[in-house]
Amino acid sequence: MKSNEILKTVVIVQAVCMIALAGFVMVKLWPVPGAAGPARDVDKPAGPGIENQEEGVVAQVAGRSITKERLTEELIRQYGDAALRQLMVRHAIDAEAESAGLSVGQGDIDRELQRSAEGYESVEQFYTFMKEQLGMSKEQVWEEIRYRLLLERIAMRDIPVSDEEIDQYIAEHPERYGEKRRYHLRWIVTTTWVQANGIMSRLENGEVFAELASQYSIDEFTSQNGGDLGLIDADDPFYDAAVLEAAANMELAEIAGPIELEQGYAILELAGMEATSAPTGERLYELARRDLVLELAKPQQELEEELLAKHDAVIMK
Template identity: 40%
Template sequence: MGPIVLLALSWTLMCLVAGCTEGNASSAPSDPAATNTAASGGSDGLDQAVAAIGGTSITRQQLIDRLLANYGAQTLRTLMLRIAVEQEAADQGIEVTEDDIAAELRRMSQGYDSEDQFYDSMREQLGMSPEEVRGDVVYRLKLEQLAILPVKVSDEEISRYIEEHEEEFGPRTELRISHIAVPNSELAKRILGKLEAGEEFKSLAMEYSTDEFTSDAGGDLGWVQTNDPFVAPEVIQTAENLEIGQSAGPIETENGIELIQLTGKNVVQAMDSEEARKQAHRELALGNSISLSDLENQLLAKYGAQILDSSLKS
């Protein structure tokens, strides 16, 4: 998600600068201290206040300066890479089709209840619109295609890979599980009594679970596949037999005692043969190609990337 965050920041910077000439920035109380620390914007709007707190205003220029100081070098590199990859892909005759984009977005949104929930999550966590997520997908797919361009993969290798990774390409069930980890059976039974009395699983997980990584989220383990090696098999086997919303336990695992609740169930259909072979080719080729970061560095050098402002050099 690193590149997608930096792209969001680049859009923020451009929107901030563009906003200077639109005259839409609302005025806030002027403060001499803030004005003195802001770079002079003159009539272009850079000295306009974009926020105020405690009688002190923050100007557009101050905000841009802080963003540039903290993220400018990384964001500038991302923008240069976008240009270099576009030029190289055009030179090599590489195109990303609508089917390619749709398939990648489907892959990225696996584990979410819906595509809309996936986009909502991208907006909430990263501030990215669906169009910006799509733009990042196009960039990444073109970069990958450039990386694997010289790599040869035989039909036999593809067939063998699909056979050896059947769980990746065949139909599979995903479960969304929440759990409460407890130190002893006595506490587990007491919590079960509270559940039977109508108390919420999420609240009890936040109060009693010893799993510090999930307790704040109400014990949510997220979406897991039925062969997930990081979730106790006893937990998965029990969850498979539950209806959504049902709880069960105590379950003894090698990590201790757990109570669980099934909060979601999703059956992922098998890939069709053509899509499976295309994905297998991609995985095999990427495994034998130059790393994407090395390729990015090579493209920056090939197209003569220069940072003309010394303050933006990483």
């Protein structure tokens, strides 16, 4: 994944995380009229067995109750504006797409899903990440992609580009459309060179990489998974250049190190490698046209504000 694509993805994930988390929690905990019991102030001590007597209580701390009503008020205070704006923007997108005859099919969603899942071992792993980190189901992921694609179509519809401009864009960005290589890496990170060198010796004597990673790696995100980093793009800007350079010169199942990092020293194992062929023909032009037009299009925030104004968006509060 290229650096600009990664930065775009990070921004999208951050925004989706905030909005999706707020929406997910609100949907799950929003009180149904008539369903909850009387609200109890959080500062009021709860009596014995209050968790069984009061339906509105969702938690207790030091004998004090937190009610569903109080929780809902706090969620609205912190995230309500962002969640409300997202809903309004989606209504405006739907209205504009309908009036312009624009649509997104399941095939479009599937292709975009494959793009979104680049950098993961599979689409299923991408779904797992979205579920665990953002609380989003498959259906919610599809819906998010559908609205993103609809907004892109709205942004792109009035920006014509010629074949010559597309050819020039491809020539100016060969790194985007060439063959891509990804490495499946495992690593063990230590604080000192001495420790890393000692682990290298143990690996050379036949000890198991995953077991040593679990015992000694200081990288808490991978140590319990045998040091597995998954698939990494050969030009991933978020990994140390020394790690990527070492991987480029390794054979399958080879171990290399110690490699000096900012946080210490790493030992690498190349568990796998894959290369994707460069797009050609119509597919190449489709990808390049999309990238070019989106660079020329209005910023997303500006376009959303225009759609809200065009479709008479009003906040009733």
